[in-house]
Amino acid sequence: xxxxxxxxxxxxxxxxxxxxxxxxxxxxxxxxxxxxxxxxxxxxxxxxxxxxxxxxxxxxxxxxxxxxxxxxxxxxxxxxxxxxxxxxxxxxxxxxxxxxxxxxxxxxxxxxxxxxxxxxxxxxxxxxxxxxxxxxxxxxxxxxxxxxxxxxxxxxxxxxxxxxxxxxxxxxxxxxxxxxxxxxxxxxxxxxxxxxxxxxxxxxxxxxxxxxxxxxxxxxxxxxxxxxxxxxxxxxxxxxxxxxxxxxxxxxxxxxxxxxxxxxxxxxxxxxxxxxxxxxxxxxxxxxxxxxxxxxxxxxxxxxxxxxxxxxxxxxxxxxxxxxxxxxxxxxxxxxxxxxxxxxxxxxxxxxxxxxxxxxxxxxxxxxxxxxxxxxxxxxxxxxxxxxxxxxxxxxxxxxxxxxxxxxx
Amino acid sequence: xxxxxxxxxxxxxxxxxxxxxxxxxxxxxxxxxxxxxxxxxxxxxxxxxxxxxxxxxxxxxxxxxxxxxxxxxxxxxxxxxxxxxxxxxxxxxxxxxxxxxxxxxxxxxxxxxxxxxxxxxxxxxxxxxxxxxxxxxxxxxxxxxxxxxxxxxxxxxxxxxxxxxxxxxxxxxxxxxxxxxxxxxxxxxxxxxxxxxxxxxxxxxxxxxxxxxxxxxxxxxxxxxxxxxxxxxxxxxxxxxxxxxxxxxxxxxxxxxxxxxxxxxxxxxxxxxxxxxxxxxxxxxxxxxxxxxxxxxxxxxxxxxxxxxxxxxxxxxxxxxxxxxxxxxxxxxxxxxxxxxxxxxxxxxxxxxxxxxxxxxxxxxxxxxxxxxxxxxxxxxxxxxxxxxxxxxxxxxxxxxxxxxxxxxxxxxxxxxxxxxxxxxxxxxxxxxxxxxxxxxxxxxxxxxxxxxxxxxxxxxxxxxxxxxxx
Numbered sequence: 001x002x003x004x005x006x007x008x009x010x011x012x013x014x015x016x017x018x019x020x021x022x023x024x025x026x027x028x029x030x031x032x033x034x035x036x037x038x039x040x041x042x043x044x045x046x047x048x049x050x051x052x053x054x055x056x057x058x059x060x061x062x063x064x065x066x067x068x069x070x071x072x073x074x075x076x077x078x079x080x081x082x083x084x085x086x087x088x089x090x091x092x093x094x095x096x097x098x099x100x101x102x103x104x105x106x107x108x109x110x111x112x113x114x115x116x117x118x119x120x121x122x123x124x125x126x127x128x129x130x131x132x133x134x135x136x137x138x139x140x141x142x143x144x145x146x147x148x149x150x151x152x153x154x155x156x157x158x159x160x161x162x163x164x165x166x167x168x169x170x171x172x173x174x175x176x177x178x179x180x181x182x183x184x185x186x187x188x189x190x191x192x193x194x195x196x197x198x199x200x201x202x203x204x205x206x207x208x209x210x211x212x213x214x215x216x217x218x219x220x221x222x223x224x225x226x227x228x229x230x231x232x233x234x235x236x237x238x239x240x241x242x243x244x245x246x247x248x249x250x251x252x253x254x255x256x257x258x259x260x261x262x263x264x265x266x267x268x269x270x271x272x273x274x275x276x277x278x279x280x281x282x283x284x285x286x287x288x289x290x291x292x293x294x295x296x297x298x299x300x301x302x303x304x305x306x307x308x309x310x311x312x313x314x315x316x317x318x319x320x321x322x323x324x325x326x327x328x329x330x331x332x333x334x335x336x337x338x339x340x341x342x343x344x345x346x347x348x349x350x351x352x353x354x355x356x357x358x359x360x361x362x363x364x365x366x367x368x369x370x371x372x373x374x375x376x377x378x379x380x381x382x383x384x385x386x387x388x389x390x391x392x393x394x395x396x397x398x399x400x401x402x403x404x405x406x407x408x409x
Numbered sequence: 410x411x412x413x414x415x416x417x418x419x420x421x422x423x424x425x426x427x428x429x430x431x432x433x434x435x436x437x438x439x440x441x442x443x444x445x446x447x448x449x450x451x452x453x454x455x456x457x458x459x460x461x462x463x464x465x466x467x468x469x470x471x472x473x474x475x476x477x478x479x480x481x482x483x484x485x486x487x488x489x490x491x492x493x494x495x496x497x498x499x500x501x502x503x504x505x506x507x508x509x510x511x512x513x514x515x516x517x518x519x520x521x522x523x524x525x526x527x528x529x530x531x532x533x534x535x536x537x538x539x540x541x542x543x544x545x546x547x548x549x550x551x552x553x554x555x556x557x558x559x560x561x562x563x564x565x566x567x568x569x570x571x572x573x574x575x576x577x578x579x580x581x582x583x584x585x586x587x588x589x590x591x592x593x594x595x596x597x598x599x600x601x602x603x604x605x606x607x608x609x610x611x612x613x614x615x616x617x618x619x620x621x622x623x624x625x626x627x628x629x630x631x632x633x634x635x636x637x638x639x640x641x642x643x644x645x646x647x648x649x650x651x652x653x654x655x656x657x658x659x660x661x662x663x664x665x666x667x668x669x670x671x672x673x674x675x676x677x678x679x680x681x682x683x684x685x686x687x688x689x690x691x692x693x694x695x696x697x698x699x700x701x702x703x704x705x706x707x708x709x710x711x712x713x714x715x716x717x718x719x720x721x722x723x724x725x726x727x728x729x730x731x732x733x734x735x736x737x738x739x740x741x742x743x744x745x746x747x748x749x750x751x752x753x754x755x756x757x758x759x760x761x762x763x764x765x766x767x768x769x770x771x772x773x774x775x776x777x778x779x780x781x782x783x784x785x786x787x788x789x790x791x792x793x794x795x796x797x798x799x800x801x802x803x804x805x806x807x808x809x810x811x812x813x814x815x816x817x818x819x820x821x822x823x824x825x826x827x828x829x830x831x832x833x834x835x836x837x838x839x840x841x842x843x844x845x846x847x848x849x850x851x852x853x854x855x856x857x858x859x860x861x862x863x864x865x866x867x868x869x870x871x872x873x874x875x876x877x878x879x880x
Contacts, residue, residue, distance in 0.1 A: 090821035144820055193819060207819040236826060240819055258815040258828050285817055304818060338821050359821055399821070 040107045040124045042069040043404050044343070044355060046367070047097035047111045048080075048396035049087030049145070062087035064098065064111045064122060065396070067389075069403070073345045073353035073369065075389055083120035084132045085113025088142055089397035090359065092160060093287035093303045094194030094205060094240035094254070095147030096341055097400035099155060100124075101170060107404050108174035110155055112146035119146070119157060121174040124404065133176040135159065135166035145399075149197045154179075154219055156197060158204075163191035165204070167220045180220045186210035187227055194287075196251070198244035198409065201267060203251045205242055209233025211253065211265070213272045224271050230255075230263050232277035237261040239275075240287035241341060245295060246409035250318045254289035254300055260309050260325070261286055262298060264318045278320040280311040288341040292350045293407045297323065297374065299354060301339045306332030308342060308356060308370055310379050326381040329356060329368040330388055336360040339368070340399030347405045350374060354381070357398040358388055365398030366390040436469040437477035438488045440613075440661040444669025447660050447769060449637045449780050450616060451480065451487040455498045462492070463503040463580065466551060468510035468612060473643040473656075476508065476600075476612025488661065489616030491637055492598070496620060496793075497589040503580040508549040512608065540581055541565070544573035548608055551576075553583060554601035555618060556731060557594075557714040559797050560585045569601035590794040593622035594714035595684045595733040597639075607690045611644050613661065615688035620714070623682075624786045625793070627710050627720060629737065631786030633682040634779040636673075636738075638749075640728070640768065642689040657692060657751070657768065664768045671769040673749060674777035675740035682710070682783060684735045687728040693754035693763045696726040698738055698771070700747045711735040725752060740773050747771035 043066050050062040062083045067075035091114060101108045107124035113132070117140045121130035135157060144160035155176060157166040163185050168176040184192055190208025197203075200217035209229045214221035230239045232255050239253035249268045253275065255261040260281030266273045280286075283302035290299045291313065298320060300309040310323040329339070338359040344351030356368035366388035373380045441447075453462050465479040478489045494500055536542050541564035544550065552572040560567045566585040574581045596618040600609040617637055624631035643663070644655045656665040664671055675681060687694055697704040704724035709717055713733050726734045741747035753765040811832045818825035 092820035092822075094819070144822055207824070236817060236828070238817065238819065238826075256817040256819050256826075258817050284815060287819065304816060397821075 039105045040404065043067060043107075043124060044069055044075055044367075044401060045098055045100065045109050045111075045124070045404070046357065046365075046396065046398055046401045047083075047087070048365075048398065049089055049091075049097060049114065049400075050396060051087050051089040051115060061085055061116075062111075062113050063396075064109060064120075065391075066124070066127060069345060074386070075355075075367070078391065079127055081122055081127050081129065083111050083113055083122070084129050085118045085120055086115035087397065088114040088145065090399065091141075091143070091145030092147070092193050092207065092240070093256075093285070093301070093338070093340060093399060094207075094242070095145040095158060095160065095400070096195075096402070097145055097148065098402045099148040099150040100402045100404045100406055101150045101152065101155070101174075102404075103170070103172070103174060106174065108170070109402070110148055110150065110174075110176070112141065112148055112157065114141040114145045114160070117141050117146070117159065119148070119155070119168070119176060121176055123174050130174040131176070133168060133178065135164070135168075135178055136181050138162050139164050139166050139181055144191075144193075147192070147195050149195050149202075151197060154216070156195060156202065156216070156221070158192035158195050160191055160193070165192060165195075165202075165214075165221050167216075169219070182221055184212070184214075184221075184223075186212075187229060194239070194241045194253075196242040196244045198248045201244065201248060201270065203242050203244060203265075203267065203272070205239040205253060207238060207240060207256070209238050211239050211242075211251075211272060211275070213251075213267065213270075215270075226271040228272060228274065230265075230275045230277070232257070232261050232263050232275065235277075237263070237277060239263060241289050241301075243289050243291050243298075244409075245291065245315055247315075249315070252289050252291065252298060252313075252320075254286045256285050256287050256303075258284060259286075260300055260302060262289060262300060262311060262320055264320060266318060276318070278311070280320060280322045281309045281325045283307050283309060283325060290342060290344065291407075292344065293346065293348045294350060296376070297350055297372070297379075299342060299344070299351075299372075301342050301356065303338050303340070306336070306339050306358070308339070308354060308381055310372060310374070310381055312377070312379075323374075324379040324381050326370055326383060329358065329370070329383050331358065331366060331390075335364070335390075336366060338399070341401070342370075343401050343403045344407065345403065347407050351407070353384075355401055355403070357401050359397060359399050364390070365396040367398070367401065436467050437475045438479060438486045440475070440488070440658075441671075443663050443665075443671075445662060445672065447638070447662060447671045447673050449491065449635075450639065450660060451482055451490040452493060452781070453480070453490045454493040455495060455500075458495075458497065459499045459501065460492060460494055461501040462490070463505070466504060466506045466508055466614070468508045468549075470510055474510060474608075474612040476510070476609045476614045478614055478616060489613070489639075491617040491619060493619050493621060494587050495622060496587055496591050496593070499586050500583065502553075502583040504551075504553060504574060504583065505580045506549070506551050506574045506576045506578060508551060508576045508609075510612075511548050538578070540572055540574045540578055541568070542573075543571040544575065547575075548605050549576040550574060550602050550605065551600045551609060551614075552602050553598055555583075555585075555596065555598050557596040557733075558585075558618070558620075559588050559591055570603070573602065587620055588797060590797045590799075591620055592711075592715050592796050593620050593626060594711045594716060595619055595637075595686060595735055596714050597686050597688060597731075597733065599688065610688065610690045611642060613641055613643065613658075615639065615641060615686075617684070617686055619684065623710065623716065623735070624783050625791045626716050628786035629708070629720065630682045630710055630783055632782055632784075633680055633737065634781065635783050636681050636683045636780050638683060638685045640685065640687050640689055640692070640694060642692050655692075657689070657694075657766070659749075659768050664766065666766070670748075670767055673769045673771045675771060675773055676775065676777050676779055677740065677743035677773040679740045679773075679777075679779065681738050681740065681779070682735065683707075683738050684733070685726075685728065686733045687730055689730050691730060691761055693730065693756055693761075694728050694751040694768075695754050696728060696734065696768075697724060697750045697752055698747065699750045700741050700745055704750075704752075705739070708737040709734065710737060727754065741771060743773045743775065745773060747773065 186206025
C-alpha cells in the first residue's frame, strides 16, 4: 500500500521526487498486474441463456456454467453461477453470448442476459457476480440475444432487438462502465448479428446479406463507410459469424446457407473489400467460423446439420480450400437441434479439441467434443467416444461457450 | 424448450382466464363464454344452385386479437358461418374489408420498418383500385383462400398471390363454381395474403365450407346429426412468429383449463357425424373421444375433404394445421363422463409443444338439442361424374424427379429461408426461395427440423417454385 503521508507538502523538490517514485511504483505495479499470469486454471464457460420461468432450479434466472479443462481436453469440476438476469433460450447463432477477458490474477467472464438486456460480470476466480451492467435504456436484445466481443479495454455488445452496438469500458474488478451506443442496421434492413474486433477494427454482419466495418480506436464504433452486400448474398449465402486474422489482414465470414459457405474480405486497407465466397462442404448453414490459433484452419459450425467442418486457410493469400467435415454429432435431432458457436481447447497450434455447444430441446443442452486430425493437406474430424457432455440440470439453451486461455488474437 | 412453454402457458392461461370476460368489445360479434354449450357455426345453404352472401371483415384487439368475418343474419351478426354448397353450385361472396389492426413495429425500429414494407416479388397496384393487380402488403390487407377446393387460381376465384383487398376498397366479389366432380366433404376458407396470413388466421378468420353429398358416397352418414367443430388458436401476441403462449378454442370458445371446458351436448348413445377442422396456424392435435379415460372407436369417413376409400375405425385422429377429419361418433350413455380430447403431438426437438388437453366435455343428456341431420342416403347408388383425380394412382409416370428441401437460418428463432430444388441443381437460385418478407411468417415450417404439415401457406408458392425449376 502506498503511504502518501510520508511526502512533505512544503518541500517541492522532495514532493516532486516522491511523486515520481510513486508514479514509477504504480507503473511498475500496473505492468506487473498486466503481465501477471492468472491464477485461474484452464476453463470452459457456457452461457446457459435460461429464460424464465423454468422449474426446479436452485438459482433464479439464467446462469453460466464453468468447467475445468484437463490437459487431455476432458472437462470436469462443474460450477453453476447465476447471472442475476434472464435469458431467452435461443437466438442468433452468430451472437457470442459470453466473453472472457484476463484481468490481473483474475479472469473476467461477461455473459449477456438477453431478456433483461444486461451483461453480467463474473469473476472466474471467485465465481461471483460483480454486477449486472446495462447499456442505454433503448438497448434491448430480447429478440435474438446480445452478442459480445472484447479486448483488454472495451467490451462491445450487439443488441438484437434495438440493433445497437453498446460500448462498455472494462474496469477493475470485472466491472463495466457504459460509454455509449450506436444504432447500426444492414443495407437490407437486417439487425446486428455477428461481430468481431481486432485492433481498431470491428467487423459486423447483419443477417441480411450485408456487412460493415467500424473504427473502434476511440472506443465507440464509428462506421468506416464500407457497408456492402457480400458476394455470396447474391446467391442467398448470408454472412453471420465473423473472425479476423491475427494480422488483421482478412475478415472471414460464415454464412447461413444451404451449403457450407465461407467468405473472405481483405481488410488490410482498414475497410472491407468485396468478399470472395468459398463453398467448402454440403452441410446446411455455416453460421459460425473460428480460425485455429496457427491460422492454418477455419473451423465452421454447421448449425442446422449438427456437424462441424474444417477448411484449410492460407493466411498469406486469404484463400480457402476444402478440408473435412464430421457427420452429425451424437444426439443431433433426437436430443438437440442446433449446433452453436464452437470453441477451441488450446490457444496454440490447431487448437486441440473442438467444443461444440449443442442447443437442446426441453431445456437440456450438451457440449460435443470433436477431435481434428490433420496432415496439413487432408484432415478428419471425429467425435470422441465420451461426447457429448450432458448435464440435464442446467436447463440450458446452449449456443455460446468460451474458453480460457483464449486464442491470443 | 417444451417445458418452458408449458410453464408459460400455465401462467398465461391462468391470467388470461380472468381477462377473457373483457376481451370483447364492439365490432366483432361476441364469442362464446367459457363453459357454455358448443353450437355449430351459423349455416348458410345454397339455394337453387347458388349461395350468395356478404361478409364484412373487421378486427379489434382485446385480451386477444379478433379478426372476424361478420355475416349479418336476421338474428344479428354472426362470425364465420359455414358455407354449404353442392357440387356444381355457385358461390357468390362479397367481402368488405374493414380491418383496422396494425401490429406494432419490431422493437427499436421506427414506423418505416413496420409491416408497411412492400413484399419482394409483389407489384404495387398496376391499376389503382384494382385489387387483382397486387399491392403493398399491410396487415389490413386481405384476400380469401378456399382451401382444398379444385377451383382456378384466378382473381375473384382462388388467387392469393396478387389479390390484395385493402381496407378502403368497396366490397370485393368472389364468384366461382364448385366443380361438379369435387368430392363431398369439409373444406375451409381463410385469408391467404402472404405475409399476413398468420396474423389474420390467429385472429380467428377462418370458417368451414362443406360440399354436400357425403351421404351419397358413404351411406352410413345419412340421417345423422352433422356437428361442425372448428379448432383455432388465439394468441396473447398474435403477431409473434416465435411460438408463444396460446389457447386452443373450439368454435371460438376457449378450451383452456382452469377455465370451464366447452360442453358438447349429445343425446345419450346418439350417433353423430362430426366434421372437425384444425383452423389453427400452428397447433398439431391428436383427437380422441374419451369415455372416462378410455379412447373410443370413431369411424373415419373422410380426411381433408376426401372420402376415404373404405371407412375404418380408430381411437385417434391426427390433424395438422389445416387438416380436416370427418368421422362418426357414438355418444356416451346418460351420466357417463366423456370428453373430446387432444392427446398431444410431438413436433420434434424444436417444434412447438402440443400438449395433451381436453377440448370439450361431452355431456349426454336427453335435453340435448342435436344439430341438423344430413339427408338420408339414397336407396340406390347415384350416378355421378368420376371424382377429380380419379385414376391418378394408376398412371405410369413418364419421368421421375427427386425434390429436395433445405433451409438457411440465422438462428434458432430465425429468420429462415426455405429452398427447394431438384436433382442436380443447387438450391440457391432466386426462383427457388421464398422471399425474405415471407419467411418471417413462415419460420415455423422448419423443413428438416420439424415435423411439418407444410401447412396451408406453402403449396402455392412451392408449386410455383417447382414449376420454375422444371421449365
